[in-house]
Amino acid sequence: MYQSENLEVWNLTPGTIVAVGQQSIFNVLGRVTRPEQTRALLYRLNGGPERPAYFNPGPKRDGRLHCPGDFNIDTIDTDQLGDENEIVLRLVDQAGGSEEHRIVFGARPFADPQPRFRLDLRDVQYPEQVGQIIDGPWRIGRGETGERCLEITPEDAGYDRIMLFGSATWGSCYEITARLSVTQWSSVVHNVGLLFKWNPHLRGDGTHLPVQWSTGLAYYASQTAGLRVRYGVDVHVDEQGNKVGSYVLGEAPYSVLHQWAQRFRASRPPHNQGIIAQLATGKHYWFKAVIHPDRHELTVWQDGKRQPAPQIALQRPTEWLTHGSVGVILYNCGGRLYEYEVTPLG
Numbered sequence: 213m214y215q216s217e218n219l220e221v222w223n224l225t226p227g228t229i230v231a232v233g234q235q236s237i238f239n240v241l242g243r244v245t246r247p248e249q250t251r252a253l254l255y256r257l258n259g260g261p262e263r264p265a266y267f268n269p270g271p272k273r274d275g276r277l278h279c280p281g282d283f284n285i286d287t288i289d290t291d292q293l294g295d296e297n298e299i300v301l302r303l304v305d306q307a308g309g310s311e312e313h314r315i316v317f318g319a320r321p322f323a324d325p326q327p328r329f330r331l332d333l334r335d336v337q338y339p340e341q342v343g344q345i346i347d348g349p350w351r352i353g354r355g356e357t358g359e360r361c362l363e364i365t366p367e368d369a370g371y372d373r374i375m376l377f378g379s380a381t382w383g384s385c386y387e388i389t390a391r392l393s394v395t396q397w398s399s400v401v402h403n404v405g406l407l408f409k410w411n412p413h414l415r416g417d418g419t420h421l422p423v424q425w426s427t428g429l430a431y432y433a434s435q436t437a438g439l440r441v442r443y444g445v446d447v448h449v450d451e452q453g454n455k456v457g458s459y460v461l462g463e464a465p466y467s468v469l470h471q472w473a474q475r476f477r478a479s480r481p482p483h484n485q486g487i488i489a490q491l492a493t494g495k496h497y498w499f500k501a502v503i504h505p506d507r508h509e510l511t512v513w514q515d516g517k518r519q520p521a522p523q524i525a526l527q528r529p530t531e532w533l534t535h536g537s538v539g540v541i542l543y544n545c546g547g548r549l550y551e552y553e554v555t556p557l558g
């Protein structure tokens with residue numbers, strides 16, 4: 213992380229080599245700490261032309277940008293990066309004055325064409341060394357016993373905190389196994405789980421940040437039966453208010469009791485509503501997804517308990533996306549990712 217009085221860059225640390233290859237876009241994200249005093253944010257990569265970067269002017273959430281001052285540059289192609297790179301970010305204040313922030317960093321493509329990956333945090337100082345951050349201020353944290361993890365703190369919870377692993381070229385025929393925990397739910401509407409066949413968001417031009425997304429998800433989602441396997445292809449809401457591009461393949465509850473409690477609470481007046489989730493905070497859960505042309509499966513169970521049969525098992529599913537990387541999503545919750553492994557299937 214790069215941090216100064218007026219600017220934070222969450223996924224670049226001077227002198228660090230970042231992982232790339234998870235998508236064709238290299239996002240640079242962070243926060244302008246005084247958005248009300250900032251007229252513009254601009255950047256220049258490797259001596260190229262200066263380009264605008266969109267930031268949330270406030271005072272509320274702006275699409276993917278959860279807090280005032282948040283920014284996410286989506287106009288850099290991954291193939292623009294070399295072994296060593298320099299990005300210069302320039303803040304322009306309301307009076308026309310400016311200040312520059314220079315960050316030199318390396319880039320290392322993920323090269324394995326096979327769907328094979330294991331998260332290893334033993335010698336890692338910064339999250340961008342092991343995967344690509346798409347949204348949110350991810351950090352290296354520690355769990356209750358001191359175990360290292362990738363973390364979104366409860367204070368940083370918000371819209372689609374996403375981190376990717378592996379390669380954008382991966383197709384099907386693999387299994388994902390991950391161990392994670394939720395530290396705090398921050399909204400009645402929330403989700404957590406695995407991503408597969410991730411493709412980049414629709415791109416902007418530096419004057420706005422589109423929210424349209426395309427990926428597969430094997431996850432827990434509060435506004436559903438519980439567990440869900442789903443594809444999204446350029447998901448957006450059309451002019452008539454209809455959600456377009458969302459394909460739900462299967463749903464099943466993780467806890468029938470908590471599912472009933474969620475429905476009962478949702479039927480009460482808003483002042484009586486609270487957060488009831490089928491996954492408990494502070495507990496470690498295993499998520500296992502099988503992504504194969506013949507079958508898609510999702511199994512979720514609490515760490516230390518016996519692995520059950522898949523709660524969702526789909527035969528010959530429609531694969532709405534052909535390829536993409538894998539990852540983890542935390543929406544409106546703080547959470548920790550301890551283990552993440554991708555293994556090829558035959």
